[in-house]
Amino acid sequence: MNICVLVDAWEPIWGGGxxxxxxxxxxxxxxxxxxxxxxxxxxxxxxxxIYDKNLSFLNGKLTVIRGGTPTFFFQPWxxxxxxxxxxxxxxxxxxxxxxxxxxAHAYSAGIPAKILRxxxxxxxxxxxxxxxxxxxxxxxVIGILERILLTRLKYDAEISVSHHFLNYPNSNRVYVIPNxxxxxxxxxxxxxxxxxxxxxxxGRFDPVKGLDVLIRAFSxxxxxNKSVKxxxxxxxxxxxxxxxxxxSLALQKQVQFLGKKSxxxxxxxxxxxxxxxxxxxxxxxxxxxxxxxxxKLPVIASRVGDIPEYxxxxxxGFLVKPGDIAGLxxxxxxxxxxxxxxxxxxxxxxxxxxxxxxxxxxxxxVLDKVIQNFAL
Numbered sequence: 001m002n003i004c005v006l007v008d009a010w011e012p013i014w015g016g017g018x019x020x021x022x023x024x025x026x027x028x029x030x031x032x033x034x035x036x037x038x039x040x041x042x043x044x045x046x047x048x049x050i051y052d053k054n055l056s057f058l059n060g061k062l063t064v065i066r067g068g069t070p071t072f073f074f075q076p077w078x079x080x081x082x083x084x085x086x087x088x089x090x091x092x093x094x095x096x097x098x099x100x101x102x103x104a105h106a107y108s109a110g111i112p113a114k115i116l117r118x119x120x121x122x123x124x125x126x127x128x129x130x131x132x133x134x135x136x137x138x139x140x141v142i143g144i145l146e147r148i149l150l151t152r153l154k155y156d157a158e159i160s161v162s163h164h165f166l167n168y169p170n171s172n173r174v175y176v177i178p179n180x181x182x183x184x185x186x187x188x189x190x191x192x193x194x195x196x197x198x199x200x201x202x203g204r205f206d207p208v209k210g211l212d213v214l215i216r217a218f219s220x221x222x223x224x225n226k227s228v229k230x231x232x233x234x235x236x237x238x239x240x241x242x243x244x245x246x247x248s249l250a251l252q253k254q255v256q257f258l259g260k261k262s263x264x265x266x267x268x269x270x271x272x273x274x275x276x277x278x279x280x281x282x283x284x285x286x287x288x289x290x291x292x293x294x295x296k297l298p299v300i301a302s303r304v305g306d307i308p309e310y311x312x313x314x315x316x317g318f319l320v321k322p323g324d325i326a327g328l329x330x331x332x333x334x335x336x337x338x339x340x341x342x343x344x345x346x347x348x349x350x351x352x353x354x355x356x357x358x359x360x361x362x363x364x365x366v367l368d369k370v371i372q373n374f375a376l
Contacts, residue, residue, distance in 0.1 A: 027360035130284030180356035181290035200273035205236030270295035293347030
């Protein structure tokens with residue numbers, strides 16, 4: 001199977017969608033003998049670094065091909081121009097070594113996927129990693145565009161990482177395939193002894209993640225407990241805003257910004273914490289939730305998206321109302337004062353069957369089925 005993967009962001013942008021594409025693509029190559037070419041955008045980081053070089057892995061069986069003029073991720077014209085430039089690159093590659101299928105990932109990659117399906121007459125599978133604007137701003141311009149891309153355009157099949165997406169009427173057949181987690185990094189490392197109670201958040205600095213709520217809730221509890229600390233891992237467009245908020249609330253000594261972490265370095269951060277917090281306004285299926293449980297951490301998370309599918313209040317974590325500063329602060333205080341190790345152990349058992357190997361096997365089965373049906 002020769003697979004053309006379309007995703008509109010790669011490094012320096014990195015989140016759950018990119019992690020999913022990477023983990024699944026590697027396994028499609030190593031476990032199922034596929035050739036995978038990931039087509040993505042050439043990008044420019046906030047500090048001016050250009051990411052426009054193609055990458056090759058696994059003896060050339062897995063490649064990352066960057067197209068378009070390098071721009072900042074959120075520049076609309078950069079995204080629009082990428083759509084047309086990537087179509088040209090895919091058509092050129094297809095003439096030399098025909099693709100079996102187009103495997104696109106939300107959001108804007110759905111547009112070139114549809115165009116290429118028509119031009120090349122090969123099937124298309126589209127993967128949804130979240131529906132933030134459908135959840136929060138359904139009738140805004142971007143919400144309407146998201147609805148069209150995720151539910152109105154006709155693909156040969158659609159995959160969603162979350163059951164929550166099934167709440168929206170859809171013109172496609174949707175297969176729900178949850179994300180996985182790699183527990184190896186956590187099982188091979190030891191937890192560090194704690195000197196201060198440490199809360200942890202990991203993700204993309206974006207308004208939808210509710211970091212402003214977390215910082216304000218943390219401010220309430222830190223006024224009564226100066227020994228508690230909060231670690232923030234990741235980067236994104238809201239980073240400077242959150243740093244300014246931390247400074248305005250005089251929390252610099254208790255809140256630490258650790259930047260982007262991955263692999264064993266990220267696992268070490270999880271293992272240095274006492275509890276994980278995810279106060280998002282909207283989520284699909286957050287990989288960080290499973291990573292926290294791989295480190296046997298109790299979790300405090302918003303009651304949004306697929307989070308309630310996995311977090312059972314008082315059993316393997318705590319659920320809070322999104323945007324509720326006082327409610328989150330109260331729950332954080334409860335977690336700090338009480339030994340909740342049993343919740344972390346229960347969370348670890350929850351993720352026993354959610355591996356990237358299992359997810360990749362289900363994805364491969366969908367791709368293979370679509371190819372077979374398309375040939376009929």
